[in-house]
Amino acid sequence: PPILHVDRLAKDYGSFRALDDITFDVAPGEFFTIVGPSGAGKTTLLRCLTGLLEPTSGTVEYQGQAVDGVPREFAVVLQDYSRSLLPWFSVEKNVALPLRAHGVAKAEVAERTARALADVGLRDAARKHPGELSGGMQQRAAIARAIAYQPEVLVMDEPFASVDAQTRADLEDLVLTLREEFGMTVVFVTHDVDESVYLSDRVAVVSKSPSRITTVVDIDLPRQ
Ligand code: ADP
Ligand code: ADP
DSSP states (O other), X not given: OOSEEEEEEEEEETTEEEEEEEEXXXXXXXXXXXXXXXXXXXXXXXXXXXXXXXXXXEEEEETTEEOOSOOTTEEEEOSOGGGTSOTTSXXXXXXXXXXXXXXXXXXHHXXXXXXXXXXXXXXXXXXXXXXXXXXXXXHHHXXXXXXXXXXXXXXXXXXXXXXXXXXXXXXXHHHHHHHHHHOOEEEEEESXXXXXXXXXXXXXXXXXXXXXXXXEEEOOOOOO
């Protein structure tokens, strides 16, 4: 059975229909990307998928259950990194908090936090506060927090938009590696067709007016 099931989803903002009649499934362990131009409704769709936004009609199910609030098995990396970290805590503490909240033992929290920060290239920034970091570094800290959590489902909205090209390539490969290691399902949003093809098993194309997924395409590229 699918891990995520979206059926006839629609979302209105007032009288404006941002999403209309969206239906698709995501399989367990799949790298699933939603691609489309700016304004097509990708962020709206992702927010509905993660229970951050209530659909106007239609259903979103995770493991056969209606999504109502972010399931604890999810880690979500939002596009707006400036609002994703808690400014009064260090980077390290930000990464550790969700693990502590879910009862992971202290030693393991420390180990997973250190590894995630090293993985995203922020080992030396662990004790800094988000306000002391560049935008790209804050986004990497948000990614570290998500991967340290080792979620069943990693959801990312344009996560590499504010990092330089080399960091972006490194982070893309990191996400692919972690997905192999932990078998997580990845739901990814980008406007970059090349990135979607490089990363994904399947790509859902969202078009504008009317905003709907026109096609779900299987990607069958060999990877090193
Ligand atoms: P994308 O992520 O593909 O750029 P969005 O989901 O952000 O698309 O937006 C889809 C459409 O919905 C756009 O036309 C946008 O202007 C509109 N929209 C998004 N959020 C709101 C909101 N809170 N209120 C009104 N319109 C919105
Ligand atoms: P890093 O933390 O990897 O050094 P930076 O935050 O310095 O990343 O940004 C890398 C590149 O992305 C720079 O060229 C920077 O100008 C650009 N950049 C960063 N944030 C934004 C943003 N919000 N909008 C547009 N470009 C950005």
